[in-house]
Amino acid sequence: MKQELFFDVIILGSGPAGFSAAIYAARGNVKTAILDISMFGGQPSNYLELENYPGFSLIGGFELMEKFEEHADKFGVEKFPMVEIQSVNLTSEVKEIETLDTIFKTKTVIIATGAQAKKLGIAGEEEFKGRGVSYCAICDGAFYKDKVVCVVGGGNAALEEAMYLTKFAQKVYVVHRRDEFRADKIVCERAMQNDKLEFILSHSPVEIHGTNTVEKIILKDLKTGEHKELEVNGVFPYIGFSPNVDNFNGQLNQNAQGFIETDVNMQTSVQGVFAAGDVRNTPLRQVITAAADGAVAACNAVKYIETLETVNV
Numbered sequence: 001m002k003q004e005l006f007f008d009v010i011i012l013g014s015g016p017a018g019f020s021a022a023i024y025a026a027r028g029n030v031k032t033a034i035l036d037i038s039m040f041g042g043q044p045s046n047y048l049e050l051e052n053y054p055g056f057s058l059i060g061g062f063e064l065m066e067k068f069e070e071h072a073d074k075f076g077v078e079k080f081p082m083v084e085i086q087s088v089n090l091t092s093e094v095k096e097i098e099t100l101d102t103i104f105k106t107k108t109v110i111i112a113t114g115a116q117a118k119k120l121g122i123a124g125e126e127e128f129k130g131r132g133v134s135y136c137a138i139c140d141g142a143f144y145k146d147k148v149v150c151v152v153g154g155g156n157a158a159l160e161e162a163m164y165l166t167k168f169a170q171k172v173y174v175v176h177r178r179d180e181f182r183a184d185k186i187v188c189e190r191a192m193q194n195d196k197l198e199f200i201l202s203h204s205p206v207e208i209h210g211t212n213t214v215e216k217i218i219l220k221d222l223k224t225g226e227h228k229e230l231e232v233n234g235v236f237p238y239i240g241f242s243p244n245v246d247n248f249n250g251q252l253n254q255n256a257q258g259f260i261e262t263d264v265n266m267q268t269s270v271q272g273v274f275a276a277g278d279v280r281n282t283p284l285r286q287v288i289t290a291a292a293d294g295a296v297a298a299c300n301a302v303k304y305i306e307t308l309e310t311v312n313v
């Protein structure tokens with residue numbers, strides 16, 4: 001028999017959005033729990049350091065997330081790491097999250113489950129992740145001063161990130177599998193005017209090589225089948241992001257890529273369900289924007305709870 005636990009706010013995901021929501025909700029004096037399918041801390045716990053979180057000119061990702069967690073602890077947030085979620089029902093007035101041993105019941109849910117960069121799926125990609133393979137130019141671009149890097153992709157994000165990388169790198173290759181870019185005309189025009197960019201169309205990446213860090217990428221010419229090598233210090237795949245929404249698909253309005261649609265209050269299409277951070281349809285996926293979303297979501301969840309009169313939890 002599963003235990004039943006009752007909360008005012010349940011936050012799914014313990015990255016910057018989740019912990020920030022937890023701090024604001026618990027401080028708003030509502031019974032708050034945070035659940036994660038993994039260890040706490042979200043994406044920043046997995047990378048070395050950040051240089052752009054205000055107040056810290058340089059801080060380890062793990063260290064920053066420990067601070068978020070300690071802060072949430074101070075306000076008595078109940079924590080459930082490594083949960084195995086079996087089902088999530090968001091549409092009833094009392095929302096339910098069922099795990100292997102517990103049925104969590106709650107008045108509101110804040111979804112802060114993040115997103116993952118789509119992988120190229122080629123040899124060397126996993127091996128050199130964090131050692132030359134990066135999925136975030138804004139985060140890691142400054143480490144490539146005067147180096148040569150390669151961006152893979154042909155949409156707005158790929159071209160914009162490639163242009164951003166030219167602030168640091170001496171040369172940026174843009175490799176795209178089609179013979180024209182998918183990016184908006186204005187973005188393409190700006191990219192074409194950038195002398196540091198070199199475009200390699202109708203090619204796809206096949207392998208990444210190096211010793212300690214990335215040294216070269218092998219490309220395949222999709223018209224002739226021939227392979228060629230590019231000497232590069234970094235590879236930035238920009239072939240899109242996918243939101244972590246497996247548990248909620250179909251219950252909420254999502255855009256074509258699956259990101260959750262919210263209004264400015266982080267309210268989703270379902271009453272009492274909010275979304276924050278990388279999982280939602282947002283123009284910037286960074287720690288500061290995720291944390292800000294979490295704060296907005298939590299404040300509005302608390303307001304929503306105050307309007308409820310007869311919810312039976």
Ligand SMILES: Cc1cc2nc3c(=O)[nH]c(=O)nc-3n(C[C@H](O)[C@H](O)[C@H](O)COP(=O)(O)OP(=O)(O)OC[C@H]3O[C@@H](n4cnc5c(N)ncnc54)[C@H](O)[C@@H]3O)c2cc1C
Binds near residue numbers: 017039112134139290
């Ligand atoms: C390599 C790399 C470097 C980066 N560097 C920087 C940087 O320098 N500066 C910066 O500002 N940003 C950086 N970012 C971006 C930043 O990390 C993200 O924008 C931020 O972490 C998003 O926070 P989030 O809380 O929305 O999601 P996440 O941090 O992704 O956290 C989501 C959490 O939800 C959990 N989860 C997933 N599914 C479920 C589920 N069904 N139920 C419960 N929990 C679930 C996950 O386990 C995870 O812990 C970087 C990203 C990457 C990949």
